[in-house]
Amino acid sequence: MAGPTRIAFLASETASAEGALDRLTAQYGQCAPEQAEVIVALGGDGFMLQTLHATQGFDLPVYGMNCGTIGFLMNEYHEDGLADRLAAAEEEIINPLRLKATRPDGTVVEALAINEVSLLRAGPQAAKLRISVDGKVRLEELVCDGALVATPAGSTAYNYSAHGQILPIGSDVLALTAVAPFRPRRWRGALLPKRATVTIEVLEPAKRPVMTEGDSRGAGVVSKVEIRSEATIRHRILFDPGHGLEERLCREQFL
Structure with a gap:
């Protein structure tokens, strides 16, 4: 299955996230959130929460790549093969x-x-x-x-x-x-x-x-x-296969 081609990249204000933003938009292009198929958030968990709040009205899946310190809600940062990763990602629905x-x-x-x-x-x-x-x-x-x-x-x-x-x-x-x-x-x-x-x-x-x-x-x-x-609001978060919230929550209890 082909991955999305209209990607909105959003980054936190850290140097690592902004550098990642420059490299990824040069490779994959940049799209406004209102015209995108998917949002890719670059930062840590705090920025992921900001992104989910800010893009709530678009009903778009959000795929995070960790450029921060915690990254519980984020996937590992890799620049190559992003379209394939997005196509294979598993979606979790959470209500605020x-x-x-x-x-x-x-x-x-x-x-x-x-x-x-x-x-x-x-x-x-x-x-x-x-x-x-x-x-x-x-x-x-x-x-x-x-x-x-x-x-x-x-x-x-x-x-x-x-x-x-x-x-x-x-x-x-x-x-x-x-x-x-x-x-x-x-x-x-x-x-x-x-x-x-x-x-x-x-x-x-x-x-x-x-x-x-x-x-x-x-x-x-x-x-x-x-x-x-609030059951009427759904946040759609994407994870690489085998690394979704279910696996992370389970793994955290056996550390």
């Missing part, structure tokens, strides 16, 4: 999280996050959070440095660093994970159905302020955040 954050002054901010939505203390004292799932209070008070809800694609990122569980990409599960929990002691979080709506309320917000982020993009200090999977 939608967060609806209410600030102390009553204003509401909405955003999307592909990896995770996190709430973190914004002052010297530990946060106090109340956690509800589908309108039912499940944890009356969590004293901690923060909490996060992660997708399977993001379960090896901040969630894993906070000792959350790694999720298979097709599991239809979300990870709810505490960051440095103090009370309840050693609370390890929960696995929730993908269809669940998680509401996290900030207790004593004036004394113990909390800020929220989606994929490390800040939404400011908040009093309440509602988080749910």
Whole structure:
């Protein structure tokens, strides 16, 4: 099967990615995203997330090549045979999280996050959070440095660093994970159905302020955040055969 010929190359602002951009566009040409068949992102995982957010409206597959430091969502960088690699690539579909954050002054901010939505203390004292799932209070008070809800694609990122569980990409599960929990002691979080709506309320917000982020993009200090999977939005990520997210998530657990 012939590979795509209309490729939109996008690169991070690092020297290695920009150099790769020059060489690849000289070899394969350059196409605007709105006219392309596929997007090739050159950088690391952070740039892949930026690319997915920026090109969401095009419904195009995105193939990443690692010019960064982590590259969990990226393929190995090789310049030759790109058309054949794109033709053989396997597609993974992921849905982002939608967060609806209410600030102390009553204003509401909405955003999307592909990896995770996190709430973190914004002052010297530990946060106090109340956690509800589908309108039912499940944890009356969590004293901690923060909490996060992660997708399977993001379960090896901040969630894993906070000792959350790694999720298979097709599991239809979300990870709810505490960051440095103090009370309840050693609370390890929960696995929730993908269809669940998680509401996290900030207790004593004036004394113990909390800020929220989606994929490390800040939404400011908040009093309440509602988080749910957004099934109407699909991100299409391409991987070389045998190196997709399923394999990477499995391999990560046996390192």
